[in-house]
Amino acid sequence: CRTQQGWTRPGSAAMSSGGTLSILRSDSYAELSQYRDQHFRGTRYDQERLLRKSCTLYVGNLSFYTTEEQIHELFGKSGDIKKVIMGLDKVKKTACGFCFVEYYARGDAENAMRYINGTRLDDRIIRTDWDAGFKEGRQYGRGRSGGQVRDEYRQDYDAGRGGYGKIVQCQ
Amino acid sequence: MSRRRHSDDSDAGQPHKRRRTSEPSEIEERLESLICRVGEKSNSSLESNLEGLAGVLEADLPNYKSKILRILCTVARLLPEKLTVYTTLVGLLNARNYNFGGEFVEAMIRQLKECLKVNMYNEAVHLVRFLSDLVNCHVIAAPSMVAMFENFVSVTQEEDVPQVRCDWYMFAFLSSLPWVGKELYEKKDAEMDRLLSQTESYLKRRQKIHVPMLQVWTADKPHPQEEYLDCLWSQIQKLKKDRWQERHILRPYLAFDSVLCEALQHNLPPFTPPPHTEDSVYPMPRVIFRMFDYTDDPEGPVMPGSHSVERFVIEENLHCIIKSHWKERKTCAAQLLSYPGNNKIPLNYHIVEVIFAELFQLPSPPHIEVMYTTLLIELCKLQPGSLPQVLAQATEMLYMRLDTMNTTCVDRFINWFSHHLSNFQFRWSWEDWSDCLTQDLEKPKPKFVREVLEKCMRKFDLMKHPEGADNIKIERCLIIPFITGCKYKPKHKRSLPGYTVALCLTIAIKNKASNDEIFSILKDVPNPNQDDDDGEGFSFNPLKIEVFVQTLLHLAAKSFSHSFSALAKFHEVFKTLAESDEGKLHVLRVVYEVWKNHPQMIAVLVDKMIRTQIVDCAAVANWIFSSELAHDFTRFYIWEILHSTIRKMNKHVLKIHKELEETKARLARQHKRRDSDDDDDDDDRSTDREDGPLEEQIERLQEKVESAQSEQKNLFLVIFQRFIMLLTEHLVRCETGGIDVFTPWYKSCIERLQQIFLQHHQIIQQYMVTLENLLFTAELDHHILAVFQQFCALQA
Numbered sequence: 029c030r031t032q033q034g035w036t037r038p039g040s041a042a043m044s045s046g047g048t049l050s051i052l053r054s055d056s057y058a059e060l061s062q063y064r065d066q067h068f069r070g071t072r073y074d075q076e077r078l079l080r081k082s083c084t085l086y087v088g089n090l091s092f093y094t095t096e097e098q099i100h101e102l103f104g105k106s107g108d109i110k111k112v113i114m115g116l117d118k119v120k121k122t123a124c125g126f127c128f129v130e131y132y133a134r135g136d137a138e139n140a141m142r143y144i145n146g147t148r149l150d151d152r153i154i155r156t157d158w159d160a161g162f163k164e165g166r167q168y169g170r171g172r173s174g175g176q177v178r179d180e181y182r183q184d185y186d187a188g189r190g191g192y193g194k195i196v197q198c199q
Numbered sequence: 200m201s202r203r204r205h206s207d208d209s210d211a212g213q214p215h216k217r218r219r220t221s222e223p224s225e226i227e228e229r230l231e232s233l234i235c236r237v238g239e240k241s242n243s244s245l246e247s248n249l250e251g252l253a254g255v256l257e258a259d260l261p262n263y264k265s266k267i268l269r270i271l272c273t274v275a276r277l278l279p280e281k282l283t284v285y286t287t288l289v290g291l292l293n294a295r296n297y298n299f300g301g302e303f304v305e306a307m308i309r310q311l312k313e314c315l316k317v318n319m320y321n322e323a324v325h326l327v328r329f330l331s332d333l334v335n336c337h338v339i340a341a342p343s344m345v346a347m348f349e350n351f352v353s354v355t356q357e358e359d360v361p362q363v364r365c366d367w368y369m370f371a372f373l374s375s376l377p378w379v380g381k382e383l384y385e386k387k388d389a390e391m392d393r394l395l396s397q398t399e400s401y402l403k404r405r406q407k408i409h410v411p412m413l414q415v416w417t418a419d420k421p422h423p424q425e426e427y428l429d430c431l432w433s434q435i436q437k438l439k440k441d442r443w444q445e446r447h448i449l450r451p452y453l454a455f456d457s458v459l460c461e462a463l464q465h466n467l468p469p470f471t472p473p474p475h476t477e478d479s480v481y482p483m484p485r486v487i488f489r490m491f492d493y494t495d496d497p498e499g500p501v502m503p504g505s506h507s508v509e510r511f512v513i514e515e516n517l518h519c520i521i522k523s524h525w526k527e528r529k530t531c532a533a534q535l536l537s538y539p540g541n542n543k544i545p546l547n548y549h550i551v552e553v554i555f556a557e558l559f560q561l562p563s564p565p566h567i568e569v570m571y572t573t574l575l576i577e578l579c580k581l582q583p584g585s586l587p588q589v590l591a592q593a594t595e596m597l598y599m600r601l602d603t604m605n606t607t608c609v610d611r612f613i614n615w616f617s618h619h620l621s622n623f624q625f626r627w628s629w630e631d632w633s634d635c636l637t638q639d640l641e642k643p644k645p646k647f648v649r650e651v652l653e654k655c656m657r658k659f660d661l662m663k664h665p666e667g668a669d670n671i672k673i674e675r676c677l678i679i680p681f682i683t684g685c686k687y688k689p690k691h692k693r694s695l696p697g698y699t700v701a702l703c704l705t706i707a708i709k710n711k712a713s714n715d716e717i718f719s720i721l722k723d724v725p726n727p728n729q730d731d732d733d734g735e736g737f738s739f740n741p742l743k744i745e746v747f748v749q750t751l752l753h754l755a756a757k758s759f760s761h762s763f764s765a766l767a768k769f770h771e772v773f774k775t776l777a778e779s780d781e782g783k784l785h786v787l788r789v790v791y792e793v794w795k796n797h798p799q800m801i802a803v804l805v806d807k808m809i810r811t812q813i814v815d816c817a818a819v820a821n822w823i824f825s826s827e828l829a830h831d832f833t834r835f836y837i838w839e840i841l842h843s844t845i846r847k848m849n850k851h852v853l854k855i856h857k858e859l860e861e862t863k864a865r866l867a868r869q870h871k872r873r874d875s876d877d878d879d880d881d882d883d884r885s886t887d888r889e890d891g892p893l894e895e896q897i898e899r900l901q902e903k904v905e906s907a908q909s910e911q912k913n914l915f916l917v918i919f920q921r922f923i924m925l926l927t928e929h930l931v932r933c934e935t936g937g938i939d940v941f942t943p944w945y946k947s948c949i950e951r952l953q954q955i956f957l958q959h960h961q962i963i964q965q966y967m968v969t970l971e972n973l974l975f976t977a978e979l980d981h982h983i984l985a986v987f988q989q990f991c992a993l994q995a
């Protein structure tokens with residue numbers, strides 16, 4: 029006869045007569061954050077619908093020197109990656125500290141949110157968030173100098189992100 | 200506890216207030232929350248919280264009885280780590296309302312039957328344990344519980360049933376005894392003695408061929424890796440010897456003894472185990488993972504022995520906590536660390552052991568591997584002064600025992616350790632492991648260190664982080680002998696005959712040539728297999744493949760994205776050159792030649808080529824077993840590639856199957872809709888026309904499913920065939936040469952064969968007959984046949 033593994037997979041917790049418990053349904057790491065891309069074309073409703081079925085994650089706080097290979101190695105731990113798109117400085121066309129990771133399956137992206145978000149890549153704590161889907165142009169930083177907005181105004185020194193913020197550098 | 204009641208005039212004249220229809224679900228939510236969180240974050244004792252909650256629920260019974268029943272049944276099934284809290288609650292309710300107690304017991308039995316019907320055996324065990332603890336709460340009469348257990352144990356007398364069926368009923372009985380053994384023995388000692396002796400004889404005659412396949416270590420020292428029922432039996436025997444005295448389990452009902460004693464008990468209805476059917480899928484047997492004992496923490500509280508029932512209960516509860524909170528890593532860590540009894544047991548050691556038990560579990564961990572890495576990091580954050588040391592101690596122990604560790608488990612150890620280190624600047628006492636520098640690379644310890652470093656290098660560029668390099672001081676000594684060549688320079692053969700064509704290609708590609716232009720340049724490449732050339736130049740031409748693939752891969756070497764773009768742009772050329780089976784194999788060979796110092800790149804390229812159908816899964820399997828790869832055959836990345844390939848094949852089959860089912864469902868819905876619009880003019884021709892396209896689609900999909908399944912079956916056959924050939928060669932060579940069979944290579948290879956069976960057991964179980972008749976026949980060498988027999992034993 030057929031056998032199954034000793035510990036059942038979590039998915040079978042719900043049952044026709046009993047259902048499950050809300051404390052066990054809690055999945056805060058995989059939920060949508062408060063952030064909404066202001067450049068999104070469409071209604072808030074559309075945006076949230078896309079976010080809820082997306083297989084793409086935005087990844088932030090990368091070092092400028094983190095490579096696609098390193099990202100692939102880390103994010104590959106939660107499933108097969110379809111594509112990695114590096115974020116680029118709009119002017120210099122070099123990496124500017126963020127990227128998109130697209131998985132084939134939403135479940136794999138959810139596991140990345142649960143277990144890779146908030147851990148280290150290239151010795152930096154990275155942050156992941158749901159993305160409504162890559163569109164041409166979204167790979168560029170939106171800061172005035174070409175990089176990300178956060179690097180325009182920050183006051184601290186960050187060796188992995190070009191040193192001081194632009195506003196400090198221009199003084 | 201107070202509860203605000205919704206007033207009846209809540210929506211009079213105030214349209215924006217909530218409508219009544221949403222109230223029931225709100226109340227259900229509140230009830231569920233009250234029940235699930237009883238005792239949490241409270242200044243009062245658990246006992247007074249339970250008493251209060253019992254009062255509230257009793258008051259709600261008239262209006263919300265069915266909801267309360269449902270919630271309590273669900274917590275019994277899904278929160279086994281709080282078993283005794285909820286049995287106490289039910290006990291208090293039963294004492295106040297006898298009918299409710301009876302209805303609850305009936306609901307539990309219904310739920311148990313349903314769980315068994317749908318193969319939810321782990322939940323069923325929790326229900327059985329809950330029922331047995333209800334004996335302690337005076338809800339269920341002990342004799343009726345013994346009667347149920349008698350029916351369970353009698354399953355072992357059934358004929359022609361799988362052993363795994365009997366195993367489950369035995370497990371359900373034995374694993375309840377830590378909670379209720381004392382009470383049952385006091386009331387019905389003769390019956391219990393009879394049950395225990397029947398248990399003993401079953402366990403003696405039961406076969407255990409499957410055990411070696413599931414053990415993390417093959418050695419019995421320092422801790423034997425026991426079969427789960429054997430271990431549990433030893434624990435129960437010891438419990439009996441200790442006169443059923445059990446001191447670890449928290450029993451809130453003891454505080455209510457005077458109240459509960461007064462309650463009337465219910466008898467369990469006679470429970471007949473549902474019969475075995477074709478659709479029954481029982482749990483696989485397990486081996487208990489043990490890595491610690493009381494000697495590992497001499498300063499702290501004593502760790503309960505491996506055959507103590509305390510050990511069983513602690514492990515069960517910790518596993519249940521992980522199962523409940525696997526999605527919420529911070530909650531999970533906090534719940535594990537707040538397990539009661541913290542100062543009486545070395546909790547950190549138990550937690551680390553349980554987590555590694557899951558990570559190394561064979562066939563596969565209960566949860567995704569990366570979860571355990573992150574959970575351990577959260578635990579280190581919460582207990583920075585103690586947990587990291589235990590983890591370091593554990594790592595050291597695992598390293599020392601690598602010689603007898605199952606290859607699959609070593610893979611997981613490599614993945615975990617390298618990922619863990621990348622979160623801690625690769626700080627480790629590498630010098631302690633410098634002994635492996637002098638050993639042969641195929642030996643387990645140097646092999647492990649090399650694979651760990653290779654993985655660390657993927658996450659971390661030494662050129663960019665000199666401080667990190669200081670942490671991996673040993674790396675400087677190890678990397679040079681282990682990984683030759685500087686970082687990932689692809690190899691370029693200038694001596695190749697086709698070199699001029701390669702130059703033309705390079706220029707053409709840089710000038711954004713089209714596929715057609717590439718074809719015309721390649722036409723000039725001579726074919727070393729001249730006689731096979733059919734004149735059109737499209738037969739297998741290894742030289743063409745080498746020139747094209749090497750040139751393109753060099754040009755696209757900058758990053759994964761560059762390489763993927765190259766594959767996409769020249770997809771047509773690839774497909775044509777790799778049309779034949781030999782073509783596919785040769786493409787893979789060339790990719791390997793170019794990138795052999797960059798295993799990660801090989802893996803992602805192979806993945807892309809399968810997904811874009813440049814090569815197929817069987818070609819990858821043949822390539823892995825080819826002589827060109829013999830040097831890397833035991834490298835971890837090779838097996839990652841093979842298993843990833845098999846998984847893609849399996850997902851493909853499932854996907855088409857799903858499409859077929861969905862299309863069939865659409866057709867069924869169409870029929871249904873037509874049947875319900877029956878009063879329209881029946882035009883037979885138009886209904887046929889409507890069905891036509893869907894029926895065609897279904898036919899096409901069915902063909903696709905059949906062809907995909909045939910491809911899947913073929914893939915496994917190829918893999919097993921190649922294993923058999925390789926292993927037989929080695930065995931024959933050893934026999935004729937009079938040398939010992941068990942070389943490190945052999946251990947690795949035979950365990951890789953086991954790994955195929957274990958990791959894909961559900962699919963392979965479909966093809967057992969073919970495998971038995973075609974490949975794993977009696978003529979096979981017994982070493983190889985043993986693996987197959989062990990696998991069969993997992994489902995027997």
